[in-house]
Amino acid sequence: MTGVIADDVFDAEADEIIRGCLDLTAVRSFFLYAGAGSGKTRSLVQAVRDLCRRQGRQLTLTGQKVAVITYTNAACDEILQRLEFDPRVDVSTIHAFAWSLIRGYDADIRRWLDANLLAEIAELEDKQARGRASKASVERAQSIESKTRRRQGLPAITRFVYSPTGDNRTRDSLNHAEVIAMTAEFLTSKPGLRRLLVARYPVLLIDESQDTARRLMDALLGVQVAFPTQFCLGLFGDTMQRIYADGKVGLAEAIPEAWARPRKAMNHRCPKRVITLINKIRAEADGQAQRPRSNAQEGTVRLFLSPEAVPSKSALEASAAARMAELTGDEAWLPGRDGVKTLALEHLMSARRFGFERFFGPLYRYEPMRTGLLGGNGSGLGFFTRELLPLANALVVGDRFAIASAIRRSSPLLDRQRLATAGQQQQAELARAKAACDGLRALLVAAEPPSLRALLRHVAETNLFVIPDVLQPFVPDVPADGADAEDDDASTEGGAWRRALDAPFSEIERYDRYVRGVSQFDTHQGVKGREFDRVMVVISDDEAGGFLFSYGKLIGTKAKTRTDIENETAGNDTSIDRTRRLFYVTCSRAEKSLAIVYYSDNPGLARANLIERGWFTDGEIEVMPA
Numbered sequence: 001m002t003g004v005i006a007d008d009v010f011d012a013e014a015d016e017i018i019r020g021c022l023d024l025t026a027v028r029s030f031f032l033y034a035g036a037g038s039g040k041t042r043s044l045v046q047a048v049r050d051l052c053r054r055q056g057r058q059l060t061l062t063g064q065k066v067a068v069i070t071y072t073n074a075a076c077d078e079i080l081q082r083l084e085f086d087p088r089v090d091v092s093t094i095h096a097f098a099w100s101l102i103r104g105y106d107a108d109i110r111r112w113l114d115a116n117l118l119a120e121i122a123e124l125e126d127k128q129a130r131g132r133a134s135k136a137s138v139e140r141a142q143s144i145e146s147k148t149r150r151r152q153g154l155p156a157i158t159r160f161v162y163s164p165t166g167d168n169r170t171r172d173s174l175n176h177a178e179v180i181a182m183t184a185e186f187l188t189s190k191p192g193l194r195r196l197l198v199a200r201y202p203v204l205l206i207d208e209s210q211d212t213a214r215r216l217m218d219a220l221l222g223v224q225v226a227f228p229t230q231f232c233l234g235l236f237g238d239t240m241q242r243i244y245a246d247g248k249v250g251l252a253e254a255i256p257e258a259w260a261r262p263r264k265a266m267n268h269r270c271p272k273r274v275i276t277l278i279n280k281i282r283a284e285a286d287g288q289a290q291r292p293r294s295n296a297q298e299g300t301v302r303l304f305l306s307p308e309a310v311p312s313k314s315a316l317e318a319s320a321a322a323r324m325a326e327l328t329g330d331e332a333w334l335p336g337r338d339g340v341k342t343l344a345l346e347h348l349m350s351a352r353r354f355g356f357e358r359f360f361g362p363l364y365r366y367e368p369m370r371t372g373l374l375g376g377n378g379s380g381l382g383f384f385t386r387e388l389l390p391l392a393n394a395l396v397v398g399d400r401f402a403i404a405s406a407i408r409r410s411s412p413l414l415d416r417q418r419l420a421t422a423g424q425q426q427q428a429e430l431a432r433a434k435a436a437c438d439g440l441r442a443l444l445v446a447a448e449p450p451s452l453r454a455l456l457r458h459v460a461e462t463n464l465f466v467i468p469d470v471l472q473p474f475v476p477d478v479p480a481d482g483a484d485a486e487d488d489d490a491s492t493e494g495g496a497w498r499r500a501l502d503a504p505f506s507e508i509e510r511y512d513r514y515v516r517g518v519s520q521f522d523t524h525q526g527v528k529g530r531e532f533d534r535v536m537v538v539i540s541d542d543e544a545g546g547f548l549f550s551y552g553k554l555i556g557t558k559a560k561t562r563t564d565i566e567n568e569t570a571g572n573d574t575s576i577d578r579t580r581r582l583f584y585v586t587c588s589r590a591e592k593s594l595a596i597v598y599y600s601d602n603p604g605l606a607r608a609n610l611i612e613r614g615w616f617t618d619g620e621i622e623v624m625p626a
């Protein structure tokens, strides 16, 4: 057996153990926790395929299915494809899965919502009674009012819906958090629902289970204890990659003795140098070390260290990339080649670097829009990305077929019924559509790039597309409510949109690519489970401005706060632990080479500490600007 083949089966015992667990006549639950790139997702897919091959007939006859839960829709699609859309397997995100269990239990949902809203209102009222008059108290009053209204409307709702995209914000719709909390509670308190789950899905496999909402995980562990041989819970994950606050702390310790615990020790993804680095990062947490494949390349790692204040971070990052090209001989590092995945600490940093901050920034700062904004969902966003953008692109290149298809899809001007009833006027209607497109094209190719507001007005004037409610206030020249921008509040939806509409239209395409995950940018958190040839990790505590993560504390240039020390003493998760895990996740995405651009509050001390801890050698740290 050659080394490479031996590597492929190095951890084969883990897959054998899982195979033994997945016997429908007497299942056994298991917990496969192993480091980055060890092939957990691969094992999951292989295990399901193998089960379907062996006992698929039984599944078909009993109408039972294997359930697979993944963290993102993208991961769902990937696994579905790898399983060739096998109808005996249901692959979904945790939210969709939870909803599939509780949908239709409308009376129970209503009761739960009623009690939950009542508790939330009581809590808000309590805060209101104790707090002073302030902006927060005004918001609390609004919140109390809207929750009270929602509660009063509950009896009239006959069927609740769940809207994963957020486009649907009607009274009968439930949000993500509610669906998870309800499912956890129903699974704990309703024996009927437990039986239903076990009868429908004798096997439930969860990828990235370190980040599964803890209440739901507790509920599922409860079901497993009640049905140990009828219900197999298979958990795949890595405690070192828990990066969302919702995941269950101490999951490993909560796993019953009777479960199988297969292990994997080889990293199939990263080059040797990256594996040594991630082993070091991990050493101070749980000491689990991985080994590389025998055919793994050496790989290159560099830390570009710079003070926080530099004239241009983009220029510095471009020169770091050029230096990587020189060091590795890999020209795909060169700026402009699109060969590098740049991972910023948070979305605004990506927006700044990729060039869509004027549009994104104001909307992102308006908290209630965040989830929708990052998923590209919502009618206002859809107007720009799904309606205007395809038409604009087609107009600029003069693609007549694409122009016609973009207009036909949703423009009221070419609405079939309207055209049919237009009779003699049909020609005139078509001429209007053409004039509207010509006008739009003229705006798009003008020397001065058009703002979103200018395009919005053109569309409204020409009736090219329907203007969604949320954008209506910005159509007239003077804001409808008479408010001028000065006293307009950025912390309202209207205020956020008003600012975002100043952005040039060119930002929409970049925003759209970013949220569809097809740009060269992402965040440290957003790339779980994925892999890229060349990775550039950009770190700047200042620019990220968050309190959840602190590279300064991890690297030791910044002192721990009292809260950190208290948390540490009490054995709680600290910002250092969280940052270490994040750093582990980002570095372990690299398949060939890894650059870390670190803007530090104290580059000298950072350098000394990193060398002393053995994370980087002296020669691997380059001080920037050179």
Ligand SMILES: Nc1ncnc2c1ncn2[C@@H]1O[C@H](COP(=O)(O)OP(=O)(O)OP(=O)(O)O)[C@@H](O)[C@H]1O
Pocket (backbone or CB within 6 Å): 007, 008, 009, 010, 034, 035, 036, 037, 038, 039, 040, 041, 042, 043, 238, 241, 268, 269, 528, 529, 530, 531, 588
């Ligand atoms: N036994 C194997 N033989 C060959 N290649 C493998 C093997 N196991 C995994 N790989 C490859 O290694 C890479 C990482 O695998 P996978 O994504 O399944 O790991 P993971 O443990 O889920 O990673 P992470 O926790 O970092 O998301 C993939 O490209 C996969 O195809």
